[in-house]
Amino acid sequence: MEPLVIIGNGITGITTARHVRKRSDMPIVVISDETDHFFSRTALMYIFMGHMRFKDTKPYQDWFWKKNRIELMRGFVSEIDTANNKALRLRDGRRISYGKLLIATGSKSNKFGWPGQDLPGVQGLYSYQDVELLEENSRNVTRAVLVGGGLIGIEMAEMLLSRHIPVTFLVREKFYWNNILPEAESLLVSRHIREHGVDLRLETNLKAILPGADGRVTAVMTEAGERIDCQLVGLTPGVHPNIEVVKNSAVATGRGVLVNEYLETNIPDVYAAGDCAEIVTEGDGRNRIEQLWYTGRMQAQALAKTICGERTPYERGIWFNSAKFMDIEYQTYGYVHNQPRDGETSFYWEHPGGRHGVRIVYQNDSEAVTGMNFFGIRMRQHTCEGWIRDETPVDTVIANLAEANFDPELFRPHWEAIVTAYNRERGKQLRANFRPSLFQRIFA
Ligand SMILES: Cc1cc2nc3c(=O)[nH]c(=O)nc-3n(C[C@H](O)[C@H](O)[C@H](O)COP(=O)(O)OP(=O)(O)OC[C@H]3O[C@@H](n4cnc5c(N)ncnc54)[C@H](O)[C@@H]3O)c2cc1C
Numbered sequence: 001m002e003p004l005v006i007i008g009n010g011i012t013g014i015t016t017a018r019h020v021r022k023r024s025d026m027p028i029v030v031i032s033d034e035t036d037h038f039f040s041r042t043a044l045m046y047i048f049m050g051h052m053r054f055k056d057t058k059p060y061q062d063w064f065w066k067k068n069r070i071e072l073m074r075g076f077v078s079e080i081d082t083a084n085n086k087a088l089r090l091r092d093g094r095r096i097s098y099g100k101l102l103i104a105t106g107s108k109s110n111k112f113g114w115p116g117q118d119l120p121g122v123q124g125l126y127s128y129q130d131v132e133l134l135e136e137n138s139r140n141v142t143r144a145v146l147v148g149g150g151l152i153g154i155e156m157a158e159m160l161l162s163r164h165i166p167v168t169f170l171v172r173e174k175f176y177w178n179n180i181l182p183e184a185e186s187l188l189v190s191r192h193i194r195e196h197g198v199d200l201r202l203e204t205n206l207k208a209i210l211p212g213a214d215g216r217v218t219a220v221m222t223e224a225g226e227r228i229d230c231q232l233v234g235l236t237p238g239v240h241p242n243i244e245v246v247k248n249s250a251v252a253t254g255r256g257v258l259v260n261e262y263l264e265t266n267i268p269d270v271y272a273a274g275d276c277a278e279i280v281t282e283g284d285g286r287n288r289i290e291q292l293w294y295t296g297r298m299q300a301q302a303l304a305k306t307i308c309g310e311r312t313p314y315e316r317g318i319w320f321n322s323a324k325f326m327d328i329e330y331q332t333y334g335y336v337h338n339q340p341r342d343g344e345t346s347f348y349w350e351h352p353g354g355r356h357g358v359r360i361v362y363q364n365d366s367e368a369v370t371g372m373n374f375f376g377i378r379m380r381q382h383t384c385e386g387w388i389r390d391e392t393p394v395d396t397v398i399a400n401l402a403e404a405n406f407d408p409e410l411f412r413p414h415w416e417a418i419v420t421a422y423n424r425e426r427g428k429q430l431r432a433n434f435r436p437s438l439f440q441r442i443f444a
Contacts, residue, residue, distance in 0.1 A: 002099030003027035004307060005088060007077050007245060012274025012296035013104035014038040017070045019304030026308075028069070029096065031088075033076035035128050037062060042293055044131050045155045049162040054128070080249040082267045100307055103246060103257055103265075103272040104300075107239035107291055110148070114235075116209030121217035122233040125156050134159070141165050143230040145220050147206045148237025149176050151323050154189075156234045157198050158326050168199040168228055170206055170220075172237075181373075182338050184348050188357050188375060189325045196326055209233055241276040241289060254278050256289050261313040263303045271307065273299040279314070292321060318385040328355055329378055334371035334388040336361050344370065347394065347425065349418045351376075358401070358418055362394040369397045377411060379404045398422045399430045408434055 004020060006013040009032035017028050039057040046052040065072050073096075079089040080101070088096045109124030111117050123133050138144070144160050146153050149171035157167045173179060175186030176193065193200050205223040212218030219229045241256030252258045252266040256278030259265055263273045274296035279288040290299070295316060305312040322331045336359060340346060346361040361371035368391035372384055383404035387397050402408035402415040412434065419432040 001026060002086065002097050003029045003071075004100045004102065005096060005098035006030045006102040006104055007088070008032060008102075008104035008106055008274070008276075009035070009038050009072065010041065010104060010106050010274060010296065011038075011293055012106075012300045013102065015297045015300035016102055016104065016273065016304050016307070018068070019301055020307055021068050021070060023304065023308040025069075026099070027071070029071045029073055029098075031073045031075055031077055031090070031096075033074065036072060036074055037065075039128065041126075044125070044128065045159050048131050048134060048159045077245050080246060080251065080270075082250050082270055086269070098269075100269045101271070102303070102307075103251070103270070103276060104274045104296075105242040105245055105276045107275040108242045108244075109152075109235060110238045110240055111235055112237065114147075114206055114209060116211060116217065117235065119209055119211050119217045119233075120215060121231055122209055122235060124235045125152050126239065137232050138163055138165060141231040143168060143228070144232040144234060145170060145228055145230040146234040146236055147220075148235065149173060150236060150238055151177075152239075153234070153236035154193065154325055156236055157193065157196075160232075160234075161196060161198070165232070166197070166199070168201065168230070169193065170204045170222065171200065171202050172205050174203050176200070176202065178338050180338060182336065182346070182348070182359065184350065185357060185359065185373060185375060186338075188350060188354055189328070191354055192325055192328055239275070239291060241278065241291075243276055254287065258287075261315075262306050262311055263299055263314055264306070271303055273303050273314075290316070294320070318388050320381060320385065325375075328376045329374075331374045331379055331381075331384075332372070333379075333381075333384045334361070334369070336371035336373045346371075347398070347422055349421050351414060351417070356414060358414075360394055360397060366391065367393045367395070369394050372397075377414065378406050380406065395428065395430055400433050400435075402432060402434050 004026055006017055009030050013030055017030050037058050043057040047054055075090040077088050078091045081087045086098050109126050121137055143166045146156055146169045157169055160167050175183055176190040178186040207221045207223045209217055210219045217233050219227050221227055243253050243257055246257055256276050257272035258280055259272050259277050263271050265272055275291045281287050299314050302312045302314040318334055320333055343364050344361055345364055346359050348359045350357040356376035359373040362369045369387055405411055415432040419430050423430055
């Protein structure tokens with residue numbers, strides 16, 4: 001039997017392999033050019049900051065793969081022949097036949113053709129190799145410049161600050177990450193970045209990266225004509241699907257590898273999932289590219305069933321994302337747009353200390369909650385998703401916010417302040433409910 005071959009040993013490829021193995025005895029081969037073993041990409045920053053060793057970021061012991069008969073292969077797939085042979089070619093000349101093929105090649109860092117973007121000392125942050133390169137590039141640096149606001153940029157800023165490297169952060173937008181965040185949350189995050197000593201420059205575009213006499217980066221020029229001396233430039237203006245491997249094949253692509261809701265491509269027995277996949281949406285909706293850890297895992301779980309003969313659509317459910325802006329945790333549920341949409345209203349509360357914020361978005365007519373943002377407060381995913389799924393009215397959600405919190409007593413003043421602010425703004429008379437948790441009930 002020809003194997004299931006998976007290109008990419010990230011969360012998507014590996015979750016698919018594990019779940020296929022639970023259901024089937026088919027041979028499985030996972031190929032990656034990055035590392036021998038699966039590791040947590042989201043933990044890359046902690047390796048650089050010295051909080052974790054690389055081996056701590058590997059969720060499975062090295063023996064796990066052999067025991068589960070998942071063959072790991074290190075190499076770069078340069079060609080896919082879907083036409084007659086159902087085969088792959090690796091850059092080193094090896095040829096591998098497949099019965100079924102999963103493309104799970106992830107993303108690549110964006111570069112926008114800036115002069116000097118390929119100079120030594122200029123880099124992105126995506127792969128394990130990028131962290132190794134950052135180790136080299138961050139030596140003897142008196143200033144680093146980061147270009148492009150977003151989640152990876154802020155991680156890179158935190159990484160460099162941990163080595164006491166001064167950081168200037170150029171962000172094109174008027175407010176930090178405000179193509180995603182509403183203005184109030186953008187301001188909260190911007191303030192926090194500056195509190196950490198980052199020289200955050202909003203509405204500032206990079207024009208060029210300049211080389212010094214040694215050929216390495218020595219400065220950047222902004223479009224406003226300012227020169228900023230630096231020895232390291234981090235390019236962090238987002239990522240795009242890594243579809244290089246299918247470029248010369250018959251597999252259809254758009255921005256990513258085009259797939260249907262079953263994560264099937266246009267070629268039989270060829271699938272794509274995770275960051276590299278573009279899910280074609282029927283009707284007027286925009287195709288979806290989901291570049292998140294947990295969506296990669298969810299896609300893989302559905303796909304493993306399909307690969308094993310139980311054809312299963314990928315259903316994402318309620319949108320969720322979480323991240324960290326330096327010391328401030330961020331969670332978002334459902335849809336919180338940066339500008340309110342027609343027919344929706346939102347209520348926003350922020351603690352005067354500027355490190356905690358809550359936004360609840362709801363429909364004007366039904367008052368059903370459709371989205372929530374939380375800053376500096378960790379909420380229970382299950383409860384928040386349930387509120388959105390059940391179209392819970394905003395009054396109920398506001399009064400019961402403490403119920404979704406991991407530590408309602410600690411945050412009690414916040415929940416009371418939120419309800420007071422809501423009552424004042426909306427002329428209501430709600431009270432904050434504190435139902436004791438199961439733990440509290442057992443040990444009361
Ligand atoms: C610094 C950083 C922090 C992040 N933090 C978060 C976070 O907090 N929360 C969150 O939800 N998401 C986060 N993400 C995004 C998340 O890591 C990705 O969505 C996820 O890793 C994508 O998984 P994947 O399996 O689809 O692809 P990847 O993890 O990119 O794995 C793809 C693998 O395929 C390999 N590959 C590609 N082409 C070939 C080829 N031709 N031959 C052989 N191998 C190939 C690549 O080298 C790579 O190892 C972060 C990303 C980065 C870079």
